[in-house]
Amino acid sequence: MPLITYRKALNEAFAEELTRDESVFLMGEEVAEYNGAYKVTEGLWERFGSKRVVDTPISEAAFLGLGVGAAMMGLRPVVELMFWSFAYVGFDQIINNAGCVRYMSGGLINVPMVIRGPANGGTNVGATHSHTPENFLANTPGLKVVAPATPYDAKGLMISSIRDNDTVCFMENTLLYGDIGEVPEGSYTIPLGVADIKREGTDISLIAHGRAVLTALAAAEILATEHGISAEVVDLRSIRPLDEEAILNSVAKTHRALLVDESKPFCGISSQIAALIAEQAFDELDAPVTRVTALDAPAIYSMPLEKLQLPTPERVVAKALTLF
């Protein structure tokens, strides 16, 4: 199987879908002639032309609204945000329009749009460029939220997201764009709402999404080699729909849950999962549900401090050890 980057895996997904379905088009700031700020759309403008790969003005509110309208009229826009942090100026379009139109039209109008781009901290670009807003978006009934951790998942989930009839908020990660993994050629899909056990274990469940999955995997390795603890790593892959069954099954197997989440702790994805486990797996728990999240402060600009803000394998290991 070819070894390609996370970036290239996404690029292949776009090419597959642009080829397969003429209603699909890409749009965003510098996605076309400049090949994308992070080169995720490299070569696609050249190959598919200006009608299918469209550069937009610098106004997220405008081009997200354009996307909503195009999707309502039957196209399948894939809208790039240079940073998910910039989505906030277009929240009315995302939440009120993309998220609510199907419900408010009585199911007559769908908004089959993908909103995508990097949603991560840790790159020294400051607080206003480092948001991880999956919790805001997953809080809105009507929106779907996806956060792949590996190149394989990125391609399969992107193809599913483009084909989905609702708006999917696709959270990528600039720190993962260069990661290399095995990715099949051609088209394949990974259904939204199906988690993946990235590592089997028996003693504790590390539950994560996005880059935190890799942090959890590194922590699991340390727990195994240095502490004799067998950690299971559950990669949620999609936040909403959420694979509750996979979470509960894993907790029922290991009886301990540690949630690893690069978002903030307050009202985060991890809070939601902690509530789920407490309500539905209480009798399975042999220790309290705990979390390792980003420290609860705006993204720190100091580089040495920023490194400490996001979950690290060491923090995950230390927290895991408090449960035994």
Place this chain on the structure above:
Amino acid sequence: MPKLSDTMTEGTLLRWCKQKGDKIEIGDLLAEVETDKATMEMESFEEGILTELFVPAGAKVAIGAPIALILGKNETAIAPGTAAQGPAKTAAPAAAAPTISPLFTGRSRSAIPGRTAATSSERIKASPLARKIADARGLSLAGLTGKGTGPGGRIIAADVVHAPLTATAPAAGGTSSVPAILATPITGNPETQIPLSNMRQTIARVLLASKTQIPHFYLSIEIDAAPMVAFRKEFNTTGTKITFNDIVLLATARAAMEKPKVNAAFGNGVIFQYESVNLAVAIAVEDGLVTPVIRDAQKLSLPQISAAVKDLATRARDKKLKPEEYAGGTITVSNLGAFGIDQFCAIINPPQAAILAVGAIVKKPVVNEHDQIVVGQRLNLTLSGDHRVVDGAVAAEYLGALRQLLECPSRLLF
């Protein structure tokens, strides 16, 4: 008022065995209580001074309602409702029971097994899973207080599951939670006093409760074991060795799928009838026995069930079984054939509704279909049933299904 039987909702306080002002030790007899099932003796799980009796002898009391107040060494009585507000504005006498109950429910619940506090005001710290397993096994967490190995001394699943396997003497003062309702043994004759291990306490409590609270009945059949003997001999020539017990185990599970009424449990207001057989297997270990569970046993093949029981037995003896491996059994098999027992009656393993007691295969004279006396190979099986769940005819049908399987064991290959 503690819950002294599965089904009681209130208890009648027949007689106080202590009076106001008495000094109470842990294990002292406090009162006699009549439940819906029996008259029970209620022991104290607390020590201190019996300061207040809230109900007179003869009164009916709902579960959880306060019946008495025991004050520990440094505790003083607080006028109800004033605890948080400082000194009472008026010297109000103790108000009626409903007002004070929130203050004392913790104390009054203390006689419920599995929820007991060891010292007068300290709540037992135990994980939800540890509590669930303790409840399922009828084990009191009080005996494990201070022995929790989780963070902060929390009792975790591993503590509960290893408890019966570790012969720990009960603390001085007798924290044994086995109700002492029988006569005290004589002393004076040269004797060795063997402290009750937690396992023995559990066996004593669970089986006493089973034998006294579950209406047992027993049906025995003698089956023709010759086909089994021949079948096993032939099977074992294939290289995979199975035992007679393996054949009986699988047949027990398969027959329970055919006659699911025995694969059941008596619940509060309902009978639970299970769709799959989680077969509990009685395994003798040092100082007692355990009954780990083979899940979905009916789905296994003979070699699979053989491997499963062998694995469980090995790990049971090595004390390596995981907590969940004890939980969830729906029917039990106890086999004393290897000890030369021809036939016996087993005590039901609650909350299950049936247990099968398996004897040894013996040669004996039998009358064949031509009315000749010939040498037969016979096996005695005795089913103990919970009559609340299973009636005689149902149990007989089950044994009939079991006989058909065991007298034609090749059916177990499919």
